[in-house]
Amino acid sequence: MNALEVSDLNFSYGSREALRQVNFNLAPGRFAALLGPNGAGKSTLIALLTRLYDLQHGDIRVGSCSLRQAPRPALKQLGVVFQQSTLDLDLSVEQNLRYHAALHGLSRHETGLRVNAELARQGLDERRGERVRNLNGGHRRRVEIARALLHQPRLLLLDEASAGLDPASRLALNRHIRTLCREQQISVLWTTHLLDEVQPSDDLLILHQGRLVASGQADVLSLAHGGDLDTAFTCLTTTGAA
Incomplete structure (x- = not known):
């Protein structure tokens, strides 16, 4: 059973489409990085995952529970660290x-x-x-x-958790989360705009203009789109290539 399943997710602010046909899974015990430039749809996706926004189309499942059909059991399986401290x-x-x-x-x-x-x-x-x-x-x-x-929880969601930290603290936090992921077999979805927070073996999701333009292991995606992550990210968020 996947820790997280996002299926046919669409979301609009009035006439402006923020997410279009977003689909991805996160396996148990995996560290996944969600990358995207400003305006890509990351914040909207996080708001939907945490149920700050109601689903309009599609579904999100945390473990076996649907956020649409059983929101309370689904949210009990989710731990969240927001960008702004609460x-x-x-x-x-x-x-x-x-x-x-x-x-x-x-x-x-x-x-x-x-x-x-x-x-x-x-x-x-x-x-x-x-x-x-x-x-x-x-x-x-x-x-x-x-x-x-x-x-x-079975899934830990961190939304720009390193924002505002100095470089040493940012690196220490990233390492610490990876240790938790490995030792506790908890799944992690780490959203960031910093490429150096992504490791080659991570699952990588790249959002651009509301679409998931790439998903897979980071080193495989890098090799397929230029040979390094920086080149691949630039290519995918400029051309929108799949």
């Missing part, structure tokens, strides 16, 4: 996590176990009592990742 800056790290756990209906005992496990995994155990506003950008991202994993 943490409460005046609460401590642990309080932010416990609030999220309560929203998912976790018991006090289960919450304690999972909070301890995620704080340890993210290297934040000694900072659990600190207010979030006192953390740097990289540590705030780690809190958001811990929060997103508390309810043990």
